[in-house]
Amino acid sequence: MTAHDPSPTREQLSALLDGELPAPEVDLALRRVTRDPELRATAIRYCLITDVIRGDLPTHCSLDLVDRVAQSMDSEPEPAAATVATPPAATAPASAAGRWARRLGGLAVAASVAGLAIVSLQTGDPENASQPELVVVPDAAVPAPAFAQPRSIARSAGNPDRLVSYYVSHVERVAPVGVQTGFSRIVMSEERVSRPREAERDSEAERREDKPE
Amino acid sequence: MGNETSDRELVQRVQQGDRRAFDILVARYQHKIIKLVTRYVRDPSEAMDVAQEAFLKAYRALPGFRGESAFYTWMYRIAINTAKNYLVAAKRRPVDYDLDLQDPDQYEMHGRLKDTDTPEHMVLTEEIRQTVNQAIEELPDDLRTAIVLREVEGMSYEEIATAMECPVGTVRSRIFRAREAIDRQLKPLLD
Numbered sequence: 001m002t003a004h005d006p007s008p009t010r011e012q013l014s015a016l017l018d019g020e021l022p023a024p025e026v027d028l029a030l031r032r033v034t035r036d037p038e039l040r041a042t043a044i045r046y047c048l049i050t051d052v053i054r055g056d057l058p059t060h061c062s063l064d065l066v067d068r069v070a071q072s073m074d075s076e077p078e079p080a081a082a083t084v085a086t087p088p089a090a091t092a093p094a095s096a097a098g099r100w101a102r103r104l105g106g107l108a109v110a111a112s113v114a115g116l117a118i119v120s121l122q123t124g125d126p127e128n129a130s131q132p133e134l135v136v137v138p139d140a141a142v143p144a145p146a147f148a149q150p151r152s153i154a155r156s157a158g159n160p161d162r163l164v165s166y167y168v169s170h171v172e173r174v175a176p177v178g179v180q181t182g183f184s185r186i187v188m189s190e191e192r193v194s195r196p197r198e199a200e201r202d203s204e205a206e207r208r209e210d211k212p213e
Numbered sequence: 214m215g216n217e218t219s220d221r222e223l224v225q226r227v228q229q230g231d232r233r234a235f236d237i238l239v240a241r242y243q244h245k246i247i248k249l250v251t252r253y254v255r256d257p258s259e260a261m262d263v264a265q266e267a268f269l270k271a272y273r274a275l276p277g278f279r280g281e282s283a284f285y286t287w288m289y290r291i292a293i294n295t296a297k298n299y300l301v302a303a304k305r306r307p308v309d310y311d312l313d314l315q316d317p318d319q320y321e322m323h324g325r326l327k328d329t330d331t332p333e334h335m336v337l338t339e340e341i342r343q344t345v346n347q348a349i350e351e352l353p354d355d356l357r358t359a360i361v362l363r364e365v366e367g368m369s370y371e372e373i374a375t376a377m378e379c380p381v382g383t384v385r386s387r388i389f390r391a392r393e394a395i396d397r398q399l400k401p402l403l404d
Contacts, residue, residue: 034233
């Protein structure tokens, strides 16, 4: 077999679609099929063949749904919760880590106040206090709301001010309109003050980083 | 069985940022999902839109998918919810989820063909079906048996190897050659 003979790759594809490709070959085969348009088209036709044989072909057969979905996917940003699967610290680039440190420093006061508030909440209401740990998006057990949740959850999961965010959103949910606890007033005002400052610091730091050495 | 393994691999790749891996998942389940959605949204072009939306929702939510259920099970639920939401948004009666085509009112509401559901589409679908079936008929016995045991009976390569008294590698090769033979006849139809 020569390198130009597509059969070995296509045979791998066939076995891959059956879930029968040996584990060491899977990664390479997947990379090929997702990068080679011809192989991708073959995969789509193989799937079509499977559907016909299994009687899964609808009366109105779709021949372009894969492309339609692909185009729609390409026109929107990467799913925001992509970092949920891996710890943010492990995947964040160095500059982001620096920014993290700055943000953490800048928010030390707010976070400590919020942390105190959380401790207080935990004492009072352990069920609610466990909510910040719900970092992973619930899957299709409750599919409808699951679509709306990943981004906001991901943001709070990878954000140093998540405790503050949590506390603010918690207060928004539990406190009657117009009623704020002492803690909420402190955290809210700290939040309002610290955010613009923090943004200022970040942009200043970014300007410094952008300057050539 | 086997599909779940490769679904898991594909899902992981998408979660790592490889969008094209999702294409394979769409290709694998598009017709099942369209068939499912068509139970709720009768109009074929609307069903296609709903199926597309369902896949997009799945794509967006995929980072949070932990693989506690099979991908298709998860996708299936998303598709049903998308279809129900679509009907609600379209201010249609959110259906007693088993529409009866014999019901003339429902047929009138959901069953009419739209412009996009052209006879050409239906003819093409029928042509695809006939071409594949004809190609299977023309396969040598060993290839036909292998592909039928795989696709219709859902047997693993190892089970097929036992049934056909041959090595697993031979089964893999026979199934591949069967697909290639069918594909050779199918491809011109789709080009």
